[in-house]
Amino acid sequence: MERERTPGTFTGNRGLQIEERLIFEQSEIGRTGVDLPEPPRVKDRLGGTRRRGPIGLPGLSEPQVVRHFTRLSQKNYAIDLGLYPLGSCTMKHNPRLNEKLARAEGLADLHPMQPERTIQGALELIDTLAHWLKTLTGMPAVAMSPAAGAHGELCGVMAIRAALEDRGDKRQRILVPESAHGTNPATAAACGYAVDPIPANERGRVDLAAFKAKLGADVAGIMITNPNTCGLFEDEILEISEAIHAAGGYFYADGANFNAIVGRVRPGDLGIDCMHINLHKTFSTPHGGGGPGSGPVVLSRALAPYAPLPYVVHAKEGFRLVEHNADPAATGKAFGRLKGFHGQMGMFIRALAYMMSHGADGLRQAAGDAVLNANYLLASLEEDLTPAFKGPCMHEVLFDDRFLKDTGVTTLDFAKALIDEGFHPMTMYFPLVVHGALLMEPTETESKDELDLFIGAVKALARRAKTGDAAFFRDAPKLTPRRRLDETTAARKPMLRWRPKETQGQAAE
Amino acid sequence: MERERTPGTFTGNRGLQIEERLIFEQSEIGRTGVDLPEPPRVKDRLGGTRRRGPIGLPGLSEPQVVRHFTRLSQKNYAIDLGLYPLGSCTMKHNPRLNEKLARAEGLADLHPMQPERTIQGALELIDTLAHWLKTLTGMPAVAMSPAAGAHGELCGVMAIRAALEDRGDKRQRILVPESAHGTNPATAAACGYAVDPIPANERGRVDLAAFKAKLGADVAGIMITNPNTCGLFEDEILEISEAIHAAGGYFYADGANFNAIVGRVRPGDLGIDCMHINLHKTFSTPHGGGGPGSGPVVLSRALAPYAPLPYVVHAKEGFRLVEHNADPAATGKAFGRLKGFHGQMGMFIRALAYMMSHGADGLRQAAGDAVLNANYLLASLEEDLTPAFKGPCMHEVLFDDRFLKDTGVTTLDFAKALIDEGFHPMTMYFPLVVHGALLMEPTETESKDELDLFIGAVKALARRAKTGDAAFFRDAPKLTPRRRLDETTAARKPMLRWRPKETQGQAAE
């Protein structure tokens, strides 16, 4: 399986694996990939700000651009290519129906500032999606504008702080379990709170005693992910919500893992005050190589008045969009605005199409299948790998690196070897509460066949690791467009943009 | 560059190169990739023909189907990936604008048998495209219905025969140059004609003397490709058309290579009587892995009355579609019908969008650039390869295999080595008039950069061949999803479909 250091061809290509330079390296002056009419000659009204020098953008024709990005695309792994078991990221099938609908005339071509009479369908769509989200979570209100999960966290924690301040309560601390996603502490800090970590117990859940010990009059709230990032349901959740409320704080739920319980448990029944929902996880809007997402936040009766602007209300004349606290239809208490315009409409369309396609029955089945798939991985791999905690797990299963003890193979090495087998690795080294974590989330859209193939590959690699063939793992991957990349140099001497040859020397300094 | 015989992984995958079984091998009973409402219960009216047994179609979910075809797609080479210099096939850039427009509401959702008042835009579009084709060819009429080039050939030769029969002339022979594409003789035969081959002269053109010697009262016509399949303009074309007309025959032009001369030479000025135009070559409608195409046929005044049904005419009430010889607006002489409905509308839309985008100026430039690119290949490769004929060539350049003499490397081996370099091979062993032909058509949508890379690779391979490394070539390609396939066994024991395991044994017999 050794691959030569050099590709061995004249071009550097390897059959269908084609090398591709930067667009800047393919430029010819004056060439363009668009045809635009000659602009009419007018006296400019630019107030003397007309740009003088060239910008430096490259000139390519359309065929070159299409080929460039087609070639680049083939250097990516994707859900459309195979299992993508990134724990916590919920890489599930992205239906093309949703893409089609998001591009429909009357939706994609709507300007955000049109008069309300011309956007009744859009407002109804947002309202319908809100209804689904509220019903599925059992919560009375939802803020639709946040642009992603982390943005939703800001929304929720700001609502908490606004509610506290409204009653004159200046609490300072937010409790965050050690297993939390990085956005949780970062959000709390961004809202002006001190972050106070809570340890996990030996069962992978919030340590109830430690948590209770931290409670006090300056605790604004707790941020809990449930199911948590160990893939486990916080079985003492009701005690937690009771205790935080008793202490006068609020309960923020990180809903990144809502996909495990949708249609089966309503977070509202758990006593939460707010929860963001990553539409790009649970409701399958595509991740697109990093975004965009959408992070609506459901809110309890206590927090609902503080929901940020804008929001949709029902009025006599139809749907209305409330954009100001002074609007007669407003609560008047909105904590402010989080984003330009009204939210990620393109994602709303996709999420609603996804929900309507599944229906109440399908969503429940999807959650069940996601949990089944994860438990199947757990059961199939527990002999060869080391599960971090006892099952059953929820939609994802966590292993630690004890099975690699003394092999010289790290979690990273192991994951890289999986790439050569045609799989995307699982999430690694997260959550931080176990050593060398491997967090696998298969999702409900994987077939048993695909899981079985994955299981076979993981077992084979685990056995190989145990035979002591550490060099094999350290060298992996070998069959990819690029092998392991030098991240240290990248960070030490950052090259964050292309520069023309002459000046490249300086730039690298 | 040696690659192991076996892929060396547990799964058989190699990083992003993922193996994929047949859909039939991924089936589970009852599974489906669609959700359809429960059909209302009705008493059937099937006249007792209701199907009894199962059909045997496989059951897959939507995610599996999307992944299946995405994986399969990555095993293909394509214009979107790189240079595809298949001579005679004109693999040029396929603009996505054209794809979008072909799917527009009001076009894609038109039924062919709607009342004329509801399809005025469609008829106008066909009429506009016809106008462009007539203007570019300098011909008075065009038959729009043929589905591809070969179908257009049928159309043209049938028109010739209909015209001859109309004057009571029962000619028997069609002259076809030896360099002709296989469809030419096949078409002549399919129209009931004997095919009489004409040799090429040492300049790669029709041997004028030999041609004249074959002329006679039983010659119905001649089929000539111009520029011809050696990539050369038939410089004695005017003599040929005069001579065939003088002998009472018709001149069929194969327009597969019209892209070399569009906007620069009007075939009508060359004295032709009919010519098919492969919209999927000259006008860039995508080949789609084998089709669909579209092959309108321009016709001279002599042949126009025999054009097949249906056709569009202008009438007082707007555009009309003539579907019968008995229609008052008909010529009454149409030789019949060639196809269901009215032609390849989806291709018409694309071709018209392509033409309008280029305009008269762009089409002329495109032809010029295609010829320039081919001559650049000729000039750059003539030292290392053996050009079959002296240049300048037109849009494609022909080499023979003299440069491989005594190397043990064949044209086929050479082409397969190019695959490993990331290029699609040129057309091989066609035309038949030179030994071991390599016919390269770069098209106008290739950049100089891409050509230079190709030239470098071809030169490097040519030199390697001359060093006597025949085994290297015989083993190529090595870097592709599959290596050379056993075509002999495939033909000897044809397995043309999947069969369930149990019966597979028998099937292979």
Added chain:
Amino acid sequence: MRYLPLTETDRRAMLAKIGASSIDSLYRDVPERVRLNEPVDLPLHQGELEVERAILALARKNLGTNRAPSFLGAGAYRHHVPASVDHLIQRGEFLTSYTPYQPEVSQGTLQALFEFQTQVALITGMEVANASMYDGATACAEAVMMAGRVTRRSRAVLSGGLHPHYHAVTATHARFLGFELDLMTPDPEAGEDLAARIDGETSCVVVQNPGFFGQVRDFSALGEACRNAGALLVMVVTEPISLGLVTSPGEMGADIVAAEGQGIGNALSFGGPYVGLFATREKYVRQMPGRLAGETVDADGRRGWVLTLSTREQHIRREKATSNICTNSGLCALAFTIHLALLGEAGFTRLAELNHAKAVELADALASTGKVKLVSESFFNEFTLRLPRSAAETVEKLAERGILGGVPVSRFYPDRPELADLLLVAATETTSGDDITRLCAALGEVL
């Protein structure tokens, strides 16, 4: 020009390498007097926005079936095609590749074709199928020509239930290739006796099921009669969805099946491009027209696919080829394959049930208006109505009301007054209850 990568600098450098002074000079083999020195008289190049506007303006002059209740069929059917089908066929690797002549870098297309051939064989109940023809009508003509080659006989009997375009295309080939046709008259009541027309010169009998006028029949006895007489039974299907519910041609004893595949995976698109399905018995495979993908192994022993049996084809066999076809309907076949893969056994059969149920509902609703008479005793998703007046005029009046009410038979047979009041009406899974109500109401007004 956005599609042209060469710049003037490139052109100059390349001309220098070639040793030519200009691009024009490369055309020196073209006789001077036919060389154009100026662009032809057509508009100059335009940007995307301008082209898009012009073509969408044409589109808006049409009334598409997305915007009107539509009951049109007659060989082309409006079905819902899942979004993933169109997504997948637009992938550049499928869309912008050529015929898979180089199998090492065409395994995607080849495997898909192998799957297509298998699916076609399965739904038609035949042993083998090819990689597609242009459309159903040309497939039908090819089937008749193939029957001639197989039987070495030259007269084909064409049923009066065969789609008139299929009739016409076959007749065109018959005229030029010189074989005989026994053309039955249009047969709305499906009363013709085909077996009686078979004799020792009959190469084949061509029937359509469901017939052009809608009726569904069991052709097993006819197949038997053909076999006894040494003739072939050619069966045509214009609505492939019917194969999910109706006994397959193979089970009825067909020797060749020629079908229109549009109904699976492909848009109406005003009549094309569509995809011809062509299936037959294994023993006739070397007489088949068109391309074939076949299974084999590569140099490493791994399973793969190639185009095979090409000695039947024009590029090898030239004037002796079984057909002159070259470019076929590859991408439409791919759309067919993807759609049918999504449907699967369960979805395909349910879709067929649904189409039939809708048609029954429609037929009942129409009958209950009391204004029309149902001519087709049996049917799948389309049937013939007898109206109290001209069907063509009725359809015009419905169109004025924004309804695409069916196809008048006279559109195909303008010279047969006895058919002038017949209307073909189809329903599919896309037909809503509201559509049916609107049609019945409008018919009430215009009849």
Added chain:
Amino acid sequence: MRYLPLTETDRRAMLAKIGASSIDSLYRDVPERVRLNEPVDLPLHQGELEVERAILALARKNLGTNRAPSFLGAGAYRHHVPASVDHLIQRGEFLTSYTPYQPEVSQGTLQALFEFQTQVALITGMEVANASMYDGATACAEAVMMAGRVTRRSRAVLSGGLHPHYHAVTATHARFLGFELDLMTPDPEAGEDLAARIDGETSCVVVQNPGFFGQVRDFSALGEACRNAGALLVMVVTEPISLGLVTSPGEMGADIVAAEGQGIGNALSFGGPYVGLFATREKYVRQMPGRLAGETVDADGRRGWVLTLSTREQHIRREKATSNICTNSGLCALAFTIHLALLGEAGFTRLAELNHAKAVELADALASTGKVKLVSESFFNEFTLRLPRSAAETVEKLAERGILGGVPVSRFYPDRPELADLLLVAATETTSGDDITRLCAALGEVL
């Protein structure tokens, strides 16, 4: 359910392997009393056709800018996006991949991001740019917070020419993070004196160019003033096309640029998803929010790309991160990159010229109606008009006539009667002469 591959047989086999009796039993850690045993009260699953119909029915209740002359801007602009952009971003390899954490199998996304960062740096005239923010407004807030970190000062001055949503979002963060804002009043005439507001506590001055009310200004002197006072100049751009014609923020001395990228490559989509552009000086890079792609080499020494400097980010640095952002606007950034790659230097500058020329044409046409007064002395493709009456009511009346006539400033400032008769009007390359004529005629009627 079409998206679920598991069959009942699969489920049984898997449960057996797990040793569980049912899927429900896997939820045993959920307290019994909160487990739902029935589907919630929402509709059951539906097929594609049904879902498509329902959502298209909603779409048809809107009047989109494709069907009406539109002069709307105010931070979101309708431009023609070439078809290949949408084709390419829909490729599954881009669409269905995650953040490129595994660089060996994410080189496609990473290289595209590196190209995006370079393009953003070039058009803004800055040294470096990140891999995108949610939108322009959040980028603006992040810029102000970053200026606070860089200068260790806590008061930001916000121009009255800044988009009110950007104002508002920044104010939200200021409230919770606890920094001070000096908010200037809305400034249609661009008369404010910002330099006068700078003092030793000023972290940054935030200006927008072209301003919210349209005017284009040279902020070089302000940049100088900031530099002298140890404050940063933050420049906001809401119409990226303007950068093809107007002197870049970098040349005017900006330290941070926060921009809305929607105008390049992205549809209006009722306000989202859009893409925030964020650029700054190299020396501040470790204070930047958001992801960064950087160049490096692989184990074979071949050039490649990785995400880098992640020690700034929440997943490494947690509560000490420069921002809490995780998911950003990757695919919108890709669309931006593809569109701008197509435009290139020549296309981008010409497109900007064209937008400006259309706006000049529109301004002249409107002025010549004699009914409105042009407030913006200078502008790029959008300007402010003073109407003789309420702009909001005027816009309603235009909408009744099928014209989307602009954005009334009162929509943003309902509490400022002095702005009630101001209307923002934009033109782009999609504005036709006919659109302009229709607007002028309609204004003639309603004013």
